[in-house]
Amino acid sequence: MRFTRRDVIRTSAGAAAAGAIGNRLLGTPAFAQDAPKYTPEKGAKLRLLRWSPFVQGDETAWLALTKKFTDATGVEVRVDKESWEDIRPKAAVAANVGSGPDLMFVWFDDPFQYPDKLLDVTDLGDYLGKKYGGWHEGPKSYATKDGKFIGLPLATIGNAIVYRESWVKEAGFSEFPKDTDSFLELCKAVQAKGHPAGFTHGHGVGDGNNYAHWLLWSHGGKMVDENSKVVINSPETMKAIEYAQALYKTFIPGTESWLDVNNNRAFLAGELSVIANGISAYETARINKDKDPKLTEMAKDIRTASLPIGPIGKAVELYQVTSAVIFNYTPHPNAAKAYLQFMFEEPQMSEWIKGSSGYCCQTLKAYDDNPIWKADPNYAPYAKASATLRNNGYAGLLGYASAATMADYVLVDMFAKAVTGRATPQEAMEEAEKRANRYYRV
Numbered sequence: 001m002r003f004t005r006r007d008v009i010r011t012s013a014g015a016a017a018a019g020a021i022g023n024r025l026l027g028t029p030a031f032a033q034d035a036p037k038y039t040p041e042k043g044a045k046l047r048l049l050r051w052s053p054f055v056q057g058d059e060t061a062w063l064a065l066t067k068k069f070t071d072a073t074g075v076e077v078r079v080d081k082e083s084w085e086d087i088r089p090k091a092a093v094a095a096n097v098g099s100g101p102d103l104m105f106v107w108f109d110d111p112f113q114y115p116d117k118l119l120d121v122t123d124l125g126d127y128l129g130k131k132y133g134g135w136h137e138g139p140k141s142y143a144t145k146d147g148k149f150i151g152l153p154l155a156t157i158g159n160a161i162v163y164r165e166s167w168v169k170e171a172g173f174s175e176f177p178k179d180t181d182s183f184l185e186l187c188k189a190v191q192a193k194g195h196p197a198g199f200t201h202g203h204g205v206g207d208g209n210n211y212a213h214w215l216l217w218s219h220g221g222k223m224v225d226e227n228s229k230v231v232i233n234s235p236e237t238m239k240a241i242e243y244a245q246a247l248y249k250t251f252i253p254g255t256e257s258w259l260d261v262n263n264n265r266a267f268l269a270g271e272l273s274v275i276a277n278g279i280s281a282y283e284t285a286r287i288n289k290d291k292d293p294k295l296t297e298m299a300k301d302i303r304t305a306s307l308p309i310g311p312i313g314k315a316v317e318l319y320q321v322t323s324a325v326i327f328n329y330t331p332h333p334n335a336a337k338a339y340l341q342f343m344f345e346e347p348q349m350s351e352w353i354k355g356s357s358g359y360c361c362q363t364l365k366a367y368d369d370n371p372i373w374k375a376d377p378n379y380a381p382y383a384k385a386s387a388t389l390r391n392n393g394y395a396g397l398l399g400y401a402s403a404a405t406m407a408d409y410v411l412v413d414m415f416a417k418a419v420t421g422r423a424t425p426q427e428a429m430e431e432a433e434k435r436a437n438r439y440y441r442v
Contacts (some may be wrong), residue, residue: 058356180423
């Protein structure tokens with residue numbers, strides 16, 4: 001069985017409808033009386049470029065709510081999408097050329113690569129934070145610079161272990177391991193049973209970075225220290241690499257070339273017993289269980305768990321944050337701000353979080369008690385992603401250097417080269433150190 005993005009995504013688009021501008025918008029219940037009042041420009045039309053979704057309900061809900069905005073304002077919004085890997089270069093080109101979509105959903109600290117090309121949305125960010133219990137600090141750090149919002153933290157896409165319970169038990173484990181040593185033993189055991197694990201060592205924007213940062217941080221390593229000095233060449237990093245080498249020996253072949261979609265495909269095809277992923281792999285099986293007998297049994301057998309705790313003795317996760325940014329070249333800044341304001345207000349944001357089925361975790365604290373998090377036990381490991389994440393600039397500050405180092409996959413490549421034997425662990429660390437210093441010395 002082979003799954004493509006079309007199998008995972010399956011969406012439906014809503015048509016735009018005309019309506020009155022300005023007063024009609026401000027009079028809708030979704031906008032508080034003390035809210036910022038952005039009167040859309042006459043004849044305003046917007047284009048949003050977002051990442052391709054892995055969960056059907058995410059895009060379906062977003063498009064339906066966008067239509068609701070259009071009905072209320074008359075502002076047509078065209079929503080386009082690109083693969084996860086293409087979002088970063090598309091955003092960089094738009095920022096540098098000064099033309100393209102009015103708004104984009106971008107990754108991690110990418111806004112720090114072109115902050116002067118983004119519209120200041122501090123008034124909106126402050127208003128939403130005050131009204132909805134404050135922003136979770138992790139997502140907020142990716143969208144604020146020098147005390148100003150250069151975007152709005154939209155969501156955190158959590159990452160957790162997704163596994164086949166029956167195969168884990170067949171390998172001799174009554175429950176999923178909670179520490180890295182036991183986890184390695186599980187991976188050896190499921191491999192021996194013909195149901196290997198698989199974790200992304202390729203340039204997966206989410207899965208590759210999440211896995212690499214977990215490996216490093218769980219063993220006490222870090223890319224930079226508190227003064228943003230590159231310290232990746234360390235004994236702690238060496239331990240992380242050695243652990244990664246041992247795990248890699250238990251993997252299905254080919255993980256060094258995987259992108260974000262590959263582990264979903266392999267897991268849903270029954271080739272893997274354990275992956276690290278968002279809720280999308282489980283959701284695809286659950287949603288399609290009545291269409292495919294193989295998925296019926298699989299959906300019943302899938303469980304989720306937090307990633308194991310490493311030698312440092314506490315959970316340390318990256319998690320993937322996406323922010324909504326408005327490029328300052330847009331001819332319709334008021335319309336763009338009004339659109340984001342509408343989408344973050346109740347009931348729109350709650351509806352989107354619910355529709356995402358545990359895939360998109362809230363960035364505003366008031367939405368923490370969304371009922372979706374208790375709707376299915378498998379959603380639980382993703383519920384606090386925004387509250388617990390560590391940003392990729394740790395232990396230094398987010399900025400151009402941290403963004404560029406991640407965009408260049410410095411950490412991901414270090415592990416990939418070491419585990420595949422293309423470099424010794426020491427050589428891999430030294431190369432990562434050299435590459436990171438190119439950015440941190442700017």
